[in-house]
Amino acid sequence: MANHKKIRALVLVLLPLVIYARQQPGFSVSGTIKDKKSGETLSGASVAFLQKAGLGVVTNAYGFYSITLPKGHYTMVISFSGYATDTIELDLQHNMTVSRSLGTGNGQLQEVVVAGKKATNILKTPPGLQRLSIEEIKNVPVLLGEKDILKTIQLLPGVKSAGDGKSGFYVRGGGADQNLILLDEAPVYNASHLLGFFSVFNADAIKDVSIYKGGMPAAYGGRLASVEDIKMKDGNNQKFSGSGGIGLIASRLNLEGPIVKDKGSFTVSGRRTYVDVFTGLSSDTNISGSKLYFYDLNMKANYRLGKNDRVFLSGYFGKDVLSVKHNGGVDWGNSTATMRWNHLFNDKLFSNTSLIYSQYNYNTQFTSNNNNVRVTSSITDYQLKQDFNYFFNPRNKFDVGFNFIYHITQPGQARSDQASKYNDITLEKKYALENAVYASHEWSATGKLKIMYGIRLSVLTILGPGNVYTYDNAGNILTTTWYDRGKTVKTYVNPEPRLAVTYQLNDISSVKVAYDRSVQNIHLLNNSTSNSPTNVYLPTSNIVQPQLADQVSAGYYSNFHNSQYEFSSEVYYKNLQHEIDYKNNANLVGNNNVEADLLFGKGRAYGWENYIKKKSGRLSGWISYTLSRTERQINGINNNNWYPATQDQTHNIAIVGIYKYNHKWTFSAAWVYNTGNAVTWPSGKFPVDGVPVYYYASRNGYRLPAYHRLDLGATLQLKNTPKFQSDLNFSIYNAYGYSNPYSINFQKDPQDPAHTQVVQTTLFKMVPAVTYNFKF
Incomplete structure (x- = not known):
């Protein structure tokens, strides 16, 4: 009943504004904005009119825009970061289609960027959104020269690295599993290679990256902390082209070209490491028989069926293999596939329909003393998604849609050889249907005031077949109930209101405030500091409730010095409900009743983010600083x-x-510093039958030492002709060789068994690399 009241109240708020947004007489101007060289559509390009100050639109995810204006003469200005501004004179006497292709300005890139983006971040960019260009990503020095999207994201304010060798990152107090990482709309559950050293995203295959830290649009849901919306290239529909690179540990190749010029295109990108090639040459059979490599493959094709229809098919397949001869190993990987259909009903109504598949799985093999045990786990999603964009009039745009996701989670399965002394174990699969509908309204109330508001209604239904358990306070099973296939175990309904307001103070500055509620129904269980790929995913259940987050944020944004500089300062506060932590000595792997080892409570996170960026000139770059606090209060931990x-x-x-x-x-450089992560260390020890047992006084009562690192890079252009370009990239990771802690362990001092040694493990000191890159 309470949820129904909230929805009715929101409808009463929305209704007067919808009535106000009555369409005025006029004609529509619509079209698609593209890259002149490749034909790639440009998402987020600005379309403005000099005679209508404060009015304009931004192209959607597929480069489409539409705006309705009274008849008359207009000067239309199209701009996009990194491209020359295009100006067109229009005599609007009827509905018009104006599609344009933007070039990079014949070497005047930086000056053109400034003119074209003067106020985009001030009024048109929603609060909490940051975009990264692929060129920025490729210029940042990284480990072993492998350009990394997720590592670059971690240089932005409010985004924190989990540390060397850790696969996750934290956004505004959220956990590593609370980030929704999308690749062409498909969720990627484990976005890391080689235990977190690299991400799964090959920069050569990616078109653009958008990061939402707050003010989440109603179209997104399913995670609490952030959205990383990563889009693959569509492929060059003008001519065949390629690019690639040869590095110390990996090589990559990207090929793209037209299927039919101006109508369809394809792109294929592959990357593989070859450490195993060198280990295979070793005379030591233990080394030569070991494996250590990863690969990934991106593929995409699109075709325009007619004036109003376009279809896309994209996929990603990646895998890591790590094994030691005679001792077993582990492999893990992601697979995604997305099929999309764009349809234009008329000049104002745009539709996208998507069928999405995503799977993450891992396999672990243990071999010893003639025992061979293989443990597997996976999570699989099947999704149908529908989105509509309605460009109602110059001041009003509506977005509505829905999605259905069918989750299948296999927490674990162990199989052994017949000669093994171990028994086979199969944990029960978990089934859930996650549905959502949303509606949002983008209202340019005046030339200076822009309001985006909406609601997302998420519904999670837990389904059979399977047993459902209840437990007492000690974790013992009280009841067991069997549900047949398709039977409903429990349903959770959660409204997620969203609001974002931008007010432009003057030509160069604005203030933005936002509120959003988010819901998460898939949870990652991990009570170690290693961020292992063998962590377990657990869906919401009768015991584990959906996690909720309410966030408010406010910020000041400004461009100055003729828009060469961009500045923002933002504060946020986030309240978290139904957070998960673990009992001491919890068993999360191979446990059919893992819910009995979980503890629940609440959290809070608050902070102050500052960001200044120089966008043009020979020297460019940015400085970010975040002051923040993230806390949990869990019943049963640290005396509550x-x-x-x-x-x-x-x-x-x-x-x-x-x-x-x-x-x-x-030349490039990047320096990072962050306070060490909170950790749980023993406060003392006592002997039990001669064996030392450590005593832990409090959870996360200590901290790792502060983390800091300087990375350096240099790129030498070797050849630059219209048909072929190449360069050499030199990089040094951790240039001053600081020993950052990966882990700290406690062990008996061999010289004095009564005392304990503290041993720090460091993964990398100074790591130089060189990579040869080419493009044709």
Whole structure:
């Protein structure tokens, strides 16, 4: 009943504004904005009219725009970061289709960017949204020269690295599993290679990256902390082209071209490491018989069926293999597939229908003393998604849609050889149907005031077949109930209201405020500090409730010095409900009753984010600083008092500089600093039958030492002709060789068994690399 009241109240708020948004007489101007060289559509391009100050639109995810204006003469201005501004004179006497292709300005890139983006981030960019260009990503120095989207994201304010060798990252107090990472709309559950050293996203295959930290649009849901919306290239529909690189541990190749010029295109990108090639040459049979590699493959094709229809088919397949001869190993990987259909009903109504598949799985093999045991686990999603964009009039745009996701989770299955002394184990599969509908309204109330508001209604239904358990306070099973296939176990309904307001103070500055509620129904169980790929995913159940987050944020945004500089300062507060932590010595792997080892409570996160970016000139880059706090209060931990969450880092600093010395050389540097993560260490020990047993006084009562690192890079342009370009990229990861802690362990001092040694493990000191890149 309470939920129904909330929905009715929101409808009463929306209704007067919808009535106000009556369509005025006029004609529509619509079309698609593309890249001149490749034919790629440009998402987020600005379309404005000089005679209508404060009015304009931004192209949607597929480069489409539409705006309705009274008849008359207009000067239309189209701009996009990194491209030359296009100006068109229009005599609007009827509905018009105006599709344009933007070029990069014949070498005047930086000056053109400034003119074209003067106020985009001030009024048109929603609060909490940041975009990264692929060129920025490729210029940032990283480990072993492998350009990394997720590592670059971690240089932005409010985004925190989990550390070297960790696969996750934290956004505004959220856990690593509370980030929705999308690749062409398909969720990617484990976005890391080689235990977190690299991400699964090959930069050569990616078109653009958008990060939402707050002010979440109603179209997104399913995670609490953030959305990383990553889109693959559509492929060059003008001519065949390619790019690639050869590095110390990996090589990559991207090929793309037209299926039919101006109508359809394809792209194929592959990447593989070859450490195993070198280990295979070793005379040591243990080394030569071991495997250590990863690969990924991106594929995409699209075709325009007619004036109003376009279809896309894209997929990603990646895998890691790590094994030691005679001792077993582990492999893990993601697979995604997306089929989409764009349809234009008329000049104002745009539709996209998507069928989406996503799977993450891992396999672990243990071999010893003639025992061979293989453990597997997986999570699989099947999704139908429908979105509509209605460009009602110059001041009003409506987005509505729905999605259905069928989750199948296999927590674990162990199979052994017949000669093994171990018994086979199969944990019960979990089934759930996650549905959502949403509606949102983008209202340009005046030339200076923009309001985006809406609601998302998420419904999770837990389904059979399977047993459902209840437990007492000690974790013992009280009741067991069997549900047949398709029978409903429990249903959770959660409304998610969203609101974002932007007010432009003057030509160069604005203030933005936002509120959003988010719901999460898929949870990652991990009570170690290693972020292992063998962590377990658990859906919401009769015991584990959906996690909820309510976030408010407010910020000041400004461009200055003729828009060469961009500045923002933002504060946020987030309240978290139904957070998960674990009992001491919890068993999360191979446990059919893992819910009995879980504890639940609440959390809070608050912080202050600052960001200044120089966008043009020979020297560009940015500085970000975040001051924040993240805490949890879990019943049964630390006497039910608030304590620092694992991801609590008080200070985060990132300084990135890119210097174009001349037409041959470009230099770059990135320095990062953050407070060490909160950890649980023993407070003392006592002997039990001669064996030391450690005593833990509090959860997360200690901290790792502060983390800091300087990375350097230099790129030498070797050849630059219209048909072929190549360069050499040199990089040094951790240039001053600081020993950042990966883990700290406690062990008996061999010289004095009564005392304990503290042993720090460091993964990387100084790591140089060189990569040859080419493009044709």
